[in-house]
Each structure stands twice: as structure tokens, then as C-alpha cells.
Amino acid sequence: MKIAVIGKGLAAMGVIESLQLKYETVEIDWIGPAIGDEGWPNCSRNSTAVVALHGIKEGLSPLGDDLYSAFFQTKDFIESFKPAGVTKVLRYHVVRDDADKLENRFGQLEKHSFFNRDYLCFFEEAYAFNTDIFLSWWFEKLSTHKGVTSYDDYIVDILSNEAIGLRDTYHFDKVVDARGSLFPDDLRPVKKVPGHYWVWENVEAFPVEENIVYTVNGHNLIYNKDESSLILGGSTEKDSILAPRTEQLLRQRESFLEVFPEFGASMKVEEASLKTGTRVKGPKRMPFVFLQNDNHIVVNGFYKNGYTLCHLMGQRVVERLSETVWYS
Numbered sequence: 001m002k003i004a005v006i007g008k009g010l011a012a013m014g015v016i017e018s019l020q021l022k023y024e025t026v027e028i029d030w031i032g033p034a035i036g037d038e039g040w041p042n043c044s045r046n047s048t049a050v051v052a053l054h055g056i057k058e059g060l061s062p063l064g065d066d067l068y069s070a071f072f073q074t075k076d077f078i079e080s081f082k083p084a085g086v087t088k089v090l091r092y093h094v095v096r097d098d099a100d101k102l103e104n105r106f107g108q109l110e111k112h113s114f115f116n117r118d119y120l121c122f123f124e125e126a127y128a129f130n131t132d133i134f135l136s137w138w139f140e141k142l143s144t145h146k147g148v149t150s151y152d153d154y155i156v157d158i159l160s161n162e163a164i165g166l167r168d169t170y171h172f173d174k175v176v177d178a179r180g181s182l183f184p185d186d187l188r189p190v191k192k193v194p195g196h197y198w199v200w201e202n203v204e205a206f207p208v209e210e211n212i213v214y215t216v217n218g219h220n221l222i223y224n225k226d227e228s229s230l231i232l233g234g235s236t237e238k239d240s241i242l243a244p245r246t247e248q249l250l251r252q253r254e255s256f257l258e259v260f261p262e263f264g265a266s267m268k269v270e271e272a273s274l275k276t277g278t279r280v281k282g283p284k285r286m287p288f289v290f291l292q293n294d295n296h297i298v299v300n301g302f303y304k305n306g307y308t309l310c311h312l313m314g315q316r317v318v319e320r321l322s323e324t325v326w327y328s
């Protein structure tokens with residue numbers, strides 16, 4: 001049995017991880033533009049990439065239950081393998097004019113002191129990812145496993161038993177299609193939601209001594225002390241237009257500076273570089289796995305939770321493959 005996996009983002013990686021955990025030997029052709037190739041969109045690279053529980057509780061909705069268990073699965077993965085590019089961070093949801101909303105979501109809020117001022121907050125542990133470092137680490141781990149061959153190629157068509165690439169043609173028994181926002185509309189339209197964020201590198205004199213995420217009005221400011229970097233965002237554009245727009249980021253920056261005026265010197269607009277990723281939003285924000293045909297399984301729709309969901313959804317794909325076809 002030969003499996004072709006198309007795409008080199010989190011969805012593809014979660015599937016390959018799960019195949020390798022379930023089967024001692026499995027032959028995989030892993031096809032997609034190289035992780036570091038900036039010529040092709042890859043949402044997993046262009047992501048603010050924080051994993052936390054965000055106040056999610058069990059027993060309220062199927063998606064909430066999945067996100068809850070996916071969080072602990074990702075936490076276990078991080079604690080077991082200690083991947084490169086992942087940092088444990090303190091995360092403070094800081095109340096502005098939304099105390100009721102935060103209390104509803106998180107429960108009891110507490111006072112925390114920053115810069116000799118008291119703020120009402122909810123505190124949680126979180127993980128922040130340096131996307132390039134982490135994805136390269138995971139790619140290396142998965143692609144050096146027995147049976148995996150990686151190809152840097154772009155697939156232009158998927159037929160019943162072969163995928164036609166720009167460079168070569170790949171034969172398979174089953175294909176896992178993890179093309180993210182480039183999933184073709186003519187197979188099934190998916191909702192694409194671009195998001196922009198700002199990055200400041202080599203931030204000097206940021207007045208905080210820890211790796212930290214502040215969240216104000218639901219938006220993140222992520223400080224990685226070891227890398228001297230700051231990330232603000234992302235935006236959620238309501239159309240699928242990718243062109244850089246910064247209105248939402250300007251507003252988010254203003255909110256942060258109203259709460260923490262001392263950050264202004266490190267967050268100069270003219271020093272920020274803008275990054276853009278395109279998420280795929282499934283119906284009711286749910287990730288999805290479906291059979292395009294008997295040989296072609298699609299995994300997508302991770303929306304804002306790809307770093308949390310990838311391991312769980314990888315398992316779901318492999319379960320689906322096993323149910324219908326695997327060595328049956």
C-alpha cells in the first residue's frame with residue numbers, strides 16, 4: 001500500500017505522524033513545495049502560532065471537546081519530544097472593558113501587577129511556536145522515518161491513482177489531500193480567511209523579562225525574550241482578499257498601547273514586517289475530513305487552531321483510512 005500525502009503544512013504532518021504511530025512500515029510519498037520555499041502559500045509558516053486552552057471546557061460542544069483533548073495531546077507531544085522552536089509562555093488575558101465576557105469564559109479573574117499597576121486578568125499557561133524552526137524540526141523527524149520519500153513538487157491534478165506534479169507523476173493506492181487554502185474550489189468550495197500580523201525582530205529594551213503573551217480584546221501580543229521578537233495579531237479579514245491591509249492591526253496596536261504605554265518604543269509601525277496567512281474555515285468552524293472518492297481523502301478546515309488540532313485530526317484521517325480501506 002502506497003500513500004501519497006499532498007501538502008507540507010500541519011495537516012499533512014499530523015497525518016504522517018499518525019500513520020507512523022499506527023503502522024510499523026508504511027510507504028509514503030510526501031509531496032509539496034519545500035517548507036522554506038516562500039514562493040508558495042503555507043499557512044502553517046505564516047501563523048502567530050500559540051497553543052492554549054483559551055478557557056475551553058469539556059461537555060459544551062463537539063468542537064469544544066475536540067479542542068480540549070487536542071490541547072492535551074499537543075501538550076503531551078511538546079513535553080515528550082521537546083520540539084525545537086516551541087517555548088512555554090505565560091499568558092495573561094487582560095481585562096479592558098470586557099470583564100463580564102472574560103469572567104463568563106474563564107471563571108474567576110485575578111489581579112496581576114505589571115509596571116507597578118494592577119490589572120484584572122485571567123492567567124493560563126501556553127506554548128508559542130517559532131513556525132519556521134518548529135516545522136523544519138517536525139519535517140526532519142517525519143521525513144527521515146523509514147518508508148517516507150519527500151518530493152518538492154506542486155501537484156496540478158489528482159487522478160484516481162496518480163498525482164500529476166510540475167516535476168513528476170506520483171502513483172498511489174490512497175492519497176491524503178492536505179492542501180490547505182489551495183484546495184481547489186472546483187472539487188469543493190472552502191471558506192478562506194486571510195489573517196495579517198506584524199513581527200518586530202531584534203526588539204531592544206522591551207520592558208519585560210519573560211516569554212509572555214498578553215491578550216487584550218482577544219488579540220495577542222507575543223514576546224519571545226530568547227529571540228527578541230514581538231508578534232502582534234492576527235487580523236481576521238472577512239473576505240478572501242490577500243492584499244496587505246493594516247487597519248485591524250493599527251487598532252490592535254492602539255489597544256495595547258492604551259493598556260501598556262511603555263511598549264510604544266518597541267512597536268513602531270515603520271519597523272514592523274507584515275506577514276499574511278490564509279486559514280480555511282469549515283462549517284461551524286469545525287475541521288473536516290471527507291472522501292473525495294474512494295482513494296482520495298481530504299483533511300482541512302483547521303481555521304485558527306491548526307497547531308492544536310494537527311495531532312488529533314491526523315488520527316481521525318488514519319482512522320477513516322483504516323475504516324474504509326486499510327489492509328481490509
Ligand SMILES: Cc1cc2nc3c(=O)[nH]c(=O)nc-3n(C[C@H](O)[C@H](O)[C@H](O)COP(=O)(O)OP(=O)(O)OC[C@H]3O[C@@H](n4cnc5c(N)ncnc54)[C@H](O)[C@@H]3O)c2cc1C
Nearest residue numbers: 007008009010011043044047050155180195234277306307
Ligand atoms: C494570522 C494567523 C494566525 C494564526 N494563529 C494560530 C494560533 O495562534 N494557533 C493555532 O493553532 N493556529 C493558528 N492559526 C491557524 C493555523 O496556522 C492553520 O490552521 C494551519 O496552519 C493550517 O494548516 P494546513 O496544513 O491545513 O494548511 P497549510 O499550512 O496552508 O498547508 C498546506 C500545504 O499544502 C501545500 N500545497 C497547497 N497546494 C498544493 C499543491 N497543489 N501541491 C502540493 N502542495 C500543495 C502548501 O504549500 C502547504 O505546504 C493562525 C493562522 C493565521 C493565518
